[in-house]
Amino acid sequence: MSPLGAVLGLMAGALAAPLSSVLMDRPPLRDQDNESLRAPWRCASCRAPLPLRRSIPVVSWLAQRGRCHSCAASIGTRELINDGLCLVVGLLTGAFVGVNAALPALMVLALVLVPMALIDLRLHKIPTRLVYPATAVVTVLLGVAAVVQGDPRRLVRALAGGLLASAFIWLLVIVYPAGMGDGDARLCLLLGMGLAWFGWGHLLYGLMAGFVLGSVVGIGYAIASGQGRKTQLPFGPWLGSGALLVMLIAPSIPVLG
Ligand SMILES: [Zn+2]
Structure with missing residues (x-):
């Protein structure tokens, strides 16, 4: 186990989380139905841009209690799951693979x-x-x-x-x-x-x-x-x-x- 690798991995996971979130919301599919896929960075309810995605993974979601800052509609747990997975996978990969x-x-x-x-x-x-x-x-x-x-x-x-x-x-x-x-x-x-x-x-x-x-x-x-x-x-x-x-x-x- 490498502590330095774990720190680097956590940073990589934090950088990857917003990108992963965009990919999750708008998968690069040829036959995608754009209407059915929620645009990234925006609240599905009021369409307000979510500053959440430009800030700290997991922490921002928890601070906002998973709600839109503008209309307080629930933004779902998908973001939280995505961010959490990115951080955990990054951390474990860095820790086990090492520098x-x-x-x-x-x-x-x-x-x-x-x-x-x-x-x-x-x-x-x-x-x-x-x-x-x-x-x-x-x-x-x-x-x-x-x-x-x-x-x-x-x-x-x-x-x-x-x-x-x-x-x-x-x-x-x-x-x-x-x-x-x-x-x-x-x-x-x-x-x-x-x-x-x-x-x-x-x-x-x-x-x-x-x-x-x-x-x-x-x-x-x-x-x-x-x-x-x-x-x-x-x-x-x-x-x-x-x-x-x-x-x-x-x-x-x-x-x-
Ligand atoms: Zn909203």
């Missing part, structure tokens, strides 16, 4: 999973316009890290891992289309890269963790909601959580480390 050449790449990867998961939960879609740019940025940053660490093979392994993970999910989508979607396959290009950066074992366990988490949540939700097999839960957030979990704690697992 090293790979931190920028892994921080971008971890933080982009927040809006991605929130959009997927809300709209059952993982925007290609978010996944591909994120994958490109992470690839470049991992490339820089590989050069700095003098180990270009890590980058090759990361790229191969990403392609392998993505191909595997594509195969599942073809075999069983009801289970996962194209978005999950694209997301696994990014997740696979991050996991394989650490090692092949991480790639395997990271994907497995995602499947286990997704299945547990899916079964739990099906039972709790009483809808049985009719329930369709997005898989992306759980694939992301599983991969992130393994990326962060894996170096502490002897078998993997």
